[in-house]
Amino acid sequence: MTGSRITALLAGAFMLFGPGGALAQSADPLKAAEERQASMKQQGKDMEAVKAYLDGKAELPAAQTAADDLDKAIAKIPSLAPAGTGMDKLPGKSWAKPAIWSEPDKFQAAHKNAQAKADALNAAVKGGDKAAITAAFGDMGKSGCGGCHTDFREKKT
Numbered sequence: 599m600t601g602s603r604i605t606a607l608l609a610g611a612f613m614l615f616g617p618g619g620a621l622a623q624s625a626d627p628l629k630a631a632e633e634r635q636a637s638m639k640q641q642g643k644d645m646e647a648v649k650a651y652l653d654g655k656a657e658l659p660a661a662q663t664a665a666d667d668l669d670k671a672i673a674k675i676p677s678l679a680p681a682g683t684g685m686d687k688l689p690g691k692s693w694a695k696p697a698i699w700s701e702p703d704k705f706q707a708a709h710k711n712a713q714a715k716a717d718a719l720n721a722a723v724k725g726g727d728k729a730a731i732t733a734a735f736g737d738m739g740k741s742g743c744g745g746c747h748t749d750f751r752e753k754k755t
């Protein structure tokens with residue numbers, strides 16, 4: 599066996615089993631749902647960090663880091679929603695509605711809207727104008743997060 603052939607085999611094995619490999623993610627639906635929930639929790643913390651600045655409880659740089667992180671986290675949501683990881687498949691473990699996969703166009707539109715709001719919030723926080731940040735923050739929560747949760751997330755009871 600030639601050296602390059604061995605290298606190719608190793609690269610293949612890494613793609614299948616290595617950290618972050620696409621297959622590794624969707625092969626374990628529960629893990630995929632948990633990763634999605636962990637990202638959502640972090641997004642909640644990022645929103646809190648911006649709020650803390652607005653409430654005068656934190657400095658602007660911390661809010662800027664959080665808004666930047668939030669913007670990137672929103673971009674990753676679709677990749678955190680592989681098929682077969684919703685509440686119909688994982689009752690009591692996921693609260694992601696099947697509509698995410700049965701109405702993909704609608705889900706994409708909700709995601710696109712949230713991304714636009716997150717971009718706007720990030721820009722406002724970078725700019726440092728408190729009134730602009732307040733407006734963008736409200737819009738993000740209500741229309742960005744809320745716009746997706748209304749149709750695609752079941753409330754935990």
Ligand code: HEC
Nearest residue numbers: 631635638639641642692693694709712742743746750751
């Ligand atoms: C494009 C859709 C979408 C957007 C945008 C979105 N979420 Fe979510 N969120 C979901 C879905 C779906 C779930 C349910 C995940 C599950 O249980 O598998 C969820 C769950 C959550 C949870 C509960 C996590 C848990 O541990 O059960 C929190 C907290 C949360 N989201 C916060 C946010 C915040 C804050 C924002 C905005 C900054 C946001 N989400 C934006 C779709 C979205």
